Amino acid sequence: MKNKQNQFQVSTQERYQLVDVTDRVEEIVQKAGIKDGQVLVFLPHSTAALLLTENEEGLKKDWLDVLKKLISGFDFRHNRIDDNADSHILSGLVGQARILPVEDGRIVRGTWQQILLAEFDGPRTRRVIISVIGS
Numbered sequence: 314m315k316n317k318q319n320q321f322q323v324s325t326q327e328r329y330q331l332v333d334v335t336d337r338v339e340e341i342v343q344k345a346g347i348k349d350g351q352v353l354v355f356l357p358h359s360t361a362a363l364l365l366t367e368n369e370e371g372l373k374k375d376w377l378d379v380l381k382k383l384i385s386g387f388d389f390r391h392n393r394i395d396d397n398a399d400s401h402i403l404s405g406l407v408g409q410a411r412i413l414p415v416e417d418g419r420i421v422r423g424t425w426q427q428i429l430l431a432e433f434d435g436p437r438t439r440r441v442i443i444s445v446i447g448s
């Protein structure tokens with residue numbers, strides 16, 4: 314059993330933004346030298362998240378519309394000290410980590426399953442940690 318860890322950074326430009334990181338995760342997995350196992354994709358952040366969805370411009374806007382509507386209309390207490398309660402809640406709801414299977418050194422995923430970093434409190438620089446485990 315081997316475990317290879319790596320990471321990369323993503324700079325976002327908007328407060329709410331979806332950024333496709335599939336190619337960068339794939340590259341790390343392919344270079345990890347692990348044929349079969351799993352990959353953990355993790356964000357060490359509490360105001361961003363990871364989504365598996367289709368990278369299509371309309372759908373990305375749809376996602377952000379739905380998510381913003383979900384958390385609208387609340388009188389957030391956290392905003393009295395740090396104006397980003399919505400960002401923390403969306404990050405928790407969508408999730409800060411994903412686990413995907415690795416087969417023949419490649420991530421197993423559907424055609425319309427890209428890995429998107431969801432920024433909810435940008436612009437910021439985000440760290441994406443990749444941990445590949447297997448043999």
Ligand code: ZN
Nearest residue numbers: 395397398401
């Ligand atoms: Zn905060």
